Amino acid sequence: MEMTTCNVCGKIFGAPSGSICPACRKLLDIVYEKARAYLRDNPKAEMKARELAKAIGEDERLVEILMIEGRFENKDSEEGDSAAEKKRKKLLEDLQRSLAKPAPKEEGMTTYGSDRHGGDRFGRG
């Protein structure tokens, strides 16, 4: 088995995949749960490893690794955003359509009337 140095604690361990030892992986899960709960309660909190780590009282390095791994990317909210985005786009299109009215047509009365009177024929004879 290949030996890898743990990204978190620096311990050398046999790694089938990844570069975080099982002990730290467990720890990361706990930190992740904490961080996620914190972000849920503070949606406007800055996504900075240092700030987040301080807020939840965990090691900055652990939070950083979670961020690098993309654990905080919420796919559910992304879907919601795209649905809202679609709606907004449609509203915008409607607005643009109502603003960009077609230029008013020039209405000129240009009917060439041709009144011709044919002469009467008297065919008496």
Ligand SMILES: [Zn+2]
């Ligand atoms: Zn470790």
